[in-house]
Amino acid sequence: xxxxxxxxxxxxxxxxxxxxxxxxxxxxxxxxxxxxxxxxxxxxxxxxxxxxxxxxxxxxxxxxxxxxxxxxxxxxxxxxxxxxxxxxxxxxxxxxxxxxxxxxxxxxxxxxxxxxxxxxxxxxxxxxxxxxxxxxxxxxxxxxxxxxxxxxxxxxxxxxxxxxxxxxxxxxxxxxxxxxxxxxxxxxxxxxxxxxxxxxxxxxxxxxxxxxxxxxxxxxxxxxxxxxxxxxxxxxxxxxxxxxxxxxxxxxxxxxxxxxxxxxxxxxxxxxxxxxxxxxxxxxxxxxxxxxxxxxxxxxxxxxxxxxxxxxxxxxxxxxxxxxxxxxxxxxxxxxxxxxxxxxxxxxxxxxxxxxxxxxxxxxxxxxxxxxxxxxxxxxxxxxxxxxxxxxxxxxxxxxxxxxxxxxxxxxxxxxxxxxxxxxxxxxxxxxxxxxxxxxxxxxxxxxxxxxxxxxxxxxxxxxxxxxxxxxxxxxxxxxxxx
Numbered sequence: 001x002x003x004x005x006x007x008x009x010x011x012x013x014x015x016x017x018x019x020x021x022x023x024x025x026x027x028x029x030x031x032x033x034x035x036x037x038x039x040x041x042x043x044x045x046x047x048x049x050x051x052x053x054x055x056x057x058x059x060x061x062x063x064x065x066x067x068x069x070x071x072x073x074x075x076x077x078x079x080x081x082x083x084x085x086x087x088x089x090x091x092x093x094x095x096x097x098x099x100x101x102x103x104x105x106x107x108x109x110x111x112x113x114x115x116x117x118x119x120x121x122x123x124x125x126x127x128x129x130x131x132x133x134x135x136x137x138x139x140x141x142x143x144x145x146x147x148x149x150x151x152x153x154x155x156x157x158x159x160x161x162x163x164x165x166x167x168x169x170x171x172x173x174x175x176x177x178x179x180x181x182x183x184x185x186x187x188x189x190x191x192x193x194x195x196x197x198x199x200x201x202x203x204x205x206x207x208x209x210x211x212x213x214x215x216x217x218x219x220x221x222x223x224x225x226x227x228x229x230x231x232x233x234x235x236x237x238x239x240x241x242x243x244x245x246x247x248x249x250x251x252x253x254x255x256x257x258x259x260x261x262x263x264x265x266x267x268x269x270x271x272x273x274x275x276x277x278x279x280x281x282x283x284x285x286x287x288x289x290x291x292x293x294x295x296x297x298x299x300x301x302x303x304x305x306x307x308x309x310x311x312x313x314x315x316x317x318x319x320x321x322x323x324x325x326x327x328x329x330x331x332x333x334x335x336x337x338x339x340x341x342x343x344x345x346x347x348x349x350x351x352x353x354x355x356x357x358x359x360x361x362x363x364x365x366x367x368x369x370x371x372x373x374x375x376x377x378x379x380x381x382x383x384x385x386x387x388x389x390x391x392x393x394x395x396x397x398x399x400x401x402x403x404x405x406x407x408x409x410x411x412x413x414x415x416x417x418x419x420x421x422x423x424x425x426x427x428x429x430x431x432x433x434x435x436x437x438x439x440x441x442x443x444x445x446x447x448x449x450x451x452x453x454x455x456x457x458x459x460x461x462x463x464x465x466x467x468x469x470x471x472x473x474x475x476x477x478x479x480x481x482x483x
Contacts, residue, residue: 091129131187150189158182250327299424302336334388
């Protein structure tokens with residue numbers, strides 16, 4: 001019964017995680033197209049230069065306590081309350097520090113206009129600090145459906161705000177305001193859906209129990225944000241805002257694609273794997289099924305995005321953004337493997353080994369910075385290529401720790417990943433050559449989408465893919481239940 005209940009919770013979590021991320025990416029796609037048509041690469045570059053500061057500050061105010069709360073066996077009101085007040089006070093302190101540091105940030109990038117923009121953008125992590133505990137409550141209790149519903153009004157309001165401001169020629173201020181409206185709206189929704197409420201009992205003792213675990217998550221997440229945003233910081237220093245804008249735009253589309261799958265996995269993986277962390281065989285079985293599910297979706301999605309990138313960029317955000325196409329295609333290769341890295345890190349965390357997660361992320365982050373700076377003289381494409389290859393190869397390091405924790409053999413790992421990667425790659429290559437003679441961009445895009453989708457799903461059916469069968473069976477049962 002317990003196993004059936006966990007399986008049902010996992011399936012529901014993935015289902016609602018898929019709906020949530022699907023709606024989110026669709027709305028981001030629509031609003032992103034409108035904004036990219038109205039704004040310039042330099043506008044995106046201005047906001048992109050600040051991303052590394054906002055994400056690191058947001059990570060500091062959260063301090064890894066969301067994951068720590070999810071991993072805690074027994075939890076109380078005092079645990080959530082301590083996290084709430086710590087997050088709020090830390091968020092306020094960090095905002096004051098960065099508010100005063102805005103002139104130094106502007107001086108680093110040699111962009112005086114960043115001073116007021118930075119002080120406005122940094123309000124985002126201050127606002128988000130008020131809902132850290134509520135978000136943790138929803139995450140721990142696998143309330144994926146509620147989080148999915150919360151995103152809809154946030155995306156609609158923020159996207160509409162961004163477009164209205166862009167239409168009134170407010171340039172990068174529209175992008176910044178869009179972000180703040182999204183954060184404020186989704187935090188209000190988290191308060192609404194979470195039954196937990198803070199009290200004015202400032203007792204931080206529960207944090208001591210969680211700190212040894214959460215501190216490692218905190219350090220890891222800081223380096224993770226540095227890893228994810230180091231390009232914007234380095235390019236912003238070495239190149240013009242326009243170049244940062246091209247990278248930011250390409251990275252945005254790549255992230256939208258990979259985060260659709262990563263978001264589904266993140267919504268359930270760590271809480272589910274934590275619940276069965278004492279049963280090594282069962283955890284391996286669950287992990288392998290998640291690995292196959294991730295590979296089944298990730299490789300065709302990201303290889304497909306690389307395939308349609310030229311037509312997609314040209315038709316949606318116009319020729320002024322075509323320089324971001326090769327950047328996007330390179331990033332998509334790494335983006336296909338990114339959800340697998342996410343799944344591996346969730347398993348490590350579920351085993352309580354936050355130190356492994358921390359050092360793994362720190363080392364890869366340090367190596368990335370070194371190789372990026374070495375590759376700089378050969379241009380931005382070489383920098384991104386080296387970055388992508390390095391991250392793909394680093395999966396073998398993650399595998400070493402996965403094998404040590406749950407005994408997963410390399411043969412079974414390859415068996416769960418390579419068939420999906422190989423079939424998706426061959427389908428995309430065949431589709432490319434079959435559509436190479438078509439001159440119309442619209443017809444090329446439609447042909448690529450149809451041929452690639454039919455080819456991949458058809459081969460999976462002929463190969464009798466169990467994951468595809470299970471997905472279709474679950475979706476079919478959902479429809480039957482709905483009737």
